[in-house]
Amino acid sequence: MRPLQLVLLTRRYWPQMGGAEMVMARLAAQFEQMGVEVRVLTAQWESHWPTELVHRGARVTRIANPRARGWGTYRYMRGITRWLRAHRDQFDLVYVSMLKHDAYAALGALRGLSKPVVLRAEGAGETGDCAWHLQARFGPRIRQRCQTAHAVVAPSDDIAAELQAADFSPRRIQRIDNGVPISDLDQLPNRAESRRALADGNRDLQVKPNAPVVLYTGRLHEAKGLFDLVRAWPHVLKRWPQARLWMVGEGPAGQALWELAKELHLQGAVFLPGAYDEVVDLLVAADLFVLPSYHEGMSISLLEAMASGTPVVASGISANRKLVEHREHGLLFHPGSVEALAAAIIRQIEHAAQAQDWAVQARRRVETSFSLEHMVREHLSLFEELCPPSTTGAHDRG
Known part of the structure; x- marks a missing residue:
């Protein structure tokens, strides 16, 4: 059996590193160390940035993201859709940071295919994803599609409560606390x-x-x-x-x-x-x-x-x-x-x-x-539950 193969989708990534981006970078690196094959899919914010690279052991592919407002987002979403469809035989599951345009594109691209899509909600209150759905031009439409994801990870009780209030199915909301490395x-x-x-x-x-x-x-x-x-x-x-x-x-x-x-x-x-x-x-x-x-x-x-x-x-x-x-x-x-x-x-x-x-x-x-190790284990447990063990070697990581 082959190892579990994941796509981590996040519009912002290295060298643009905030809290959400750091979570995805650390997960990617830890997954790789545990024998999981990872591909990070992200945006190419600058035209001179390389489209393929390796960051912390994980392969990274950048999708064109022109700076023009509206048009740039559309081009990026189309790029995600094409990449996921063209490479659908090379991954078992897609994990998306934030319930925004990336999530909408991934869920649309893989609709009807046996490829689970898991979303990760970020932020609470006025800076959170649920508030964004109420403010953004296509927010309600994006929220409606996000509600079809196989699972939505909520890093806090507040985020889980907001998701339920926004009519996300409670059985699809998965509480996984954030975790960080513990330095010696x-x-x-x-x-x-x-x-x-x-x-x-x-x-x-x-x-x-x-x-x-x-x-x-x-x-x-x-x-x-x-x-x-x-x-x-x-x-x-x-x-x-x-x-x-x-x-x-x-x-x-x-x-x-x-x-x-x-x-x-x-x-x-x-x-x-x-x-x-x-x-x-x-x-x-x-x-x-x-x-x-x-x-x-x-x-x-x-x-x-x-x-x-x-x-x-x-x-x-x-x-x-x-x-x-x-x-x-x-x-x-x-x-x-x-x-x-x-x-x-x-x-x-x-x-x-x-x-x-x-x-x-x-x-x-x-x-x-709140260790990173615990956070990684919780994520892999969820991913393995959603991916049939007959198609991957995820259960044999040791």
């Missing part, structure tokens, strides 16, 4: 080494040895509460004048965040260095990780911070409360409150020993319940 802390560089390495690559990240560094990693979007974070920074500077705020990532709010920082005269204290493929050095270099979101599904960034042993402050939304017990794994604050956010940051910096004790407990929580 003894193998990580120390804080001073990480700060030097980062400063060598980007002079904006140079900091004095004892200066507190607070880190955010993720998409730069208004719903992430980042404007509150910038407005909280003058309060932090009153107590810690050398404190630095690093907001790492890309997104539509980037320029507006920088304009607000300048308006508040925070140049030299607030930095937006762009996106990083890996954030381990950033997390080790930081004294504190902050996630002030108004909405989350299940934050990969927060899980990564917890896994690295970095103290955390997070908004008290339901998705974050699932991960962080207040004063056990870190501090939670009322979402949208600049004063409460500033107070939580100052408290964690001032009481570093207590913050580190909570961080140890947070890492243990991730090790126990």
Whole structure:
């Protein structure tokens, strides 16, 4: 019997790496290591990007994606349809990130064929897929087709509830928590080494040895509460004048965040260095990780911070409360409150020993319940259930 053959479909992929893209990249790499054959299908956002490559051991095929709004999406969807139909004998199942155009194209291309299509819902609240279905031009039509998928993975209880409210069949909704790699802390560089390495690559990240560094990693979007974070920074500077705020990532709010920082005269204290493929050095270099979101599904960034042993402050939304017990794994604050956010940051910096004790407990929580290994096993169990074992060797992975 041959190994299980998967197509992972995601419009954004390396080098465009946000939380959803990182999940797909890590799954692809882990599947390959376990003997599963993986092909990542994604968009070619720049014409000079190669159409075929290998990333972290997984083969990647890029489909033409012209930048023209509307026309570019149509061309991309047509490309997905043609590729899946032409290569239908080379895979057993398609796993799609987000319930959007990719999902619509994949489900249409494989309709009537014995090829399961599994969707992965991303985000909750106003930034989630279910909200997008209500706002996008063809959203209701795309949602209707998405409801025909063999299964829809919900990474959080909030996302599962939104899917049910949007009339997705409960029996097709599969709850699989996000997971992240668990690094061996003894193998990580120390804080001073990480700060030097980062400063060598980007002079904006140079900091004095004892200066507190607070880190955010993720998409730069208004719903992430980042404007509150910038407005909280003058309060932090009153107590810690050398404190630095690093907001790492890309997104539509980037320029507006920088304009607000300048308006508040925070140049030299607030930095937006762009996106990083890996954030381990950033997390080790930081004294504190902050996630002030108004909405989350299940934050990969927060899980990564917890896994690295970095103290955390997070908004008290339901998705974050699932991960962080207040004063056990870190501090939670009322979402949208600049004063409460500033107070939580100052408290964690001032009481570093207590913050580190909570961080140890947070890492243990991730090790126990939110490891990448567990997430991979849950996905493979679902895929094997949907793919007849007589056609694959998935059950013989060992």
